[in-house]
Amino acid sequence: MEKVKSEGRKVDSVKLVEEYLKNETYKDALLIQSEILRFSREFLLSKGFIEFLPVIISTITDPLNHDVFDAQIDYYGYKYYVTKSMILQKQVGVLVHDKIFSVSPNLRLEREEKYQSGRHLIDFVQLDLEVKNAKREDIMDLMEDLIIYVIKNILDKYSDIILKYHPTLKIPSKPFEKITVKEAKLLYGNDYEVALSKHSEGPVWLIDMLILEREFYDKQNAKDPETLLDFDLIYPEGFGEGISGGERENEYEQIVKRIELKGNGLESYEDYLNIAKEGFLEPSAGCGIGIERFTRYILGLDHVEKSRLFAKAPGKFSI
Known part of the structure; x- marks a missing residue:
């Protein structure tokens, strides 16, 4: 039985390599993705950001707001989680530095039905950034400039590749449109994110998520306590969400209140809570932009798994 299983894996691996060699999409996607990273770094460094190395395992990671399989490592009696995002x-x-960013690998073991979205991988990379004393609008403005900078440079340098894959790609104009979740639900119903992406002519900021629909670390809106001071960026043409972020909770009592509201056990966040209780956390705002999703949008690919080599899509085998 083990021999049959091993041979099956070998056949899949060979077919995968053959696909990389014969399908030019992977060659082009890898080039564009490399340039996305280069231009993004170039932009952030010019704005005074400091790059720090990603954290792969930690005693705490993003709880997420939907069901995934947990990836844990037991090491000499200590429990570590594989990073879902680097929020802490x-x-x-x-x-340590007021403006930071990291090119951060994330592991989210999604259910296999997520494959149908065209935008989910279980092993993906985010450009994760945070700014001390920043507001939500500061980060949104920064990311508009970053996206414009990256797309403009790629169109200038690789117009032939873009013409082949995504001839309708345009450099977005500032400011991007904004719409609240409440407004989007009135317009499009519960499937508002998909509809918003399909009907928009350019990237759109979706703001003021409902408090129970997001994680505990996004800051509660004092003017509308049912909502949060957060955002998603929705790409047009049906490509969906590409950036998620907002202002952060930094006060111990409020963090405890939010964890309990979500029904999460406080013991899972002991290290995080100890840091907050000592008053170390400062007001900040930040976001994560998915590199594979950004690649998919720029190239107009039908599925995010075509945006990188050795992609791990929900429910599918890959070496």
């Missing part, structure tokens, strides 16, 4: 590390990082 970013909040501590801005105590």
Whole structure:
């Protein structure tokens, strides 16, 4: 039985390599993705950001707001989680430097039905950034400039590749449109994100998520306590969400209240809560932009798994 299983894996691996060699999409996607990273770094460094190395395992990671399989490592009696996102590390990082970013691998073991979205991988990379004392609007403005900078440079340098894959790609104009979740639900119903993406002519900011629909670390809106001071960026043409972020909770009592509201156990966040209780956390705001999703949007690919080599899509085998 083990021999049959091993041979099956070998056949899949050979077919995968053959696909990389015969399908020019992967060659072009890898080039564009490399340039996305280069231009993004170039832009952020010019704005005074400091790059720090990603954290792969930690005693705490993003709880997420939907069901995934947990990836844990037991090491000499200590439990570590494989990073789903670097929210704690970013909040501590801005105590060392006011503006930080990291090219951060994330592991989210999604259910296989997520494959149908065309935008989910279980192993993906985010450009994760955080700014001390920043507001939500500061980060949104920064990301508009970054997206415009990256797309403009890629169109200038690789117009032939873009013409082949995504001839309708345009450099967005500032400011991007904004719409609240409440407004989007009135317009499009519960499937508002998909509809918003399909009907928009350019990137759109979706803001003021409902408090129970997001994680505990996004800051509650004092003017509308049912909502949060957060955002998603929705790409047009049906490509969906590409950036998620907002202002952060930094006060111990409020963090405890939010964790309990979500029904998460406080013991899972002991290290995080100890840092907050000592008053170390400062007000900050930040976001993560998915590199594979950004690649998919720029090239107009039908599925994000075509945006990189060795992609791990939900429910599918890959070497």
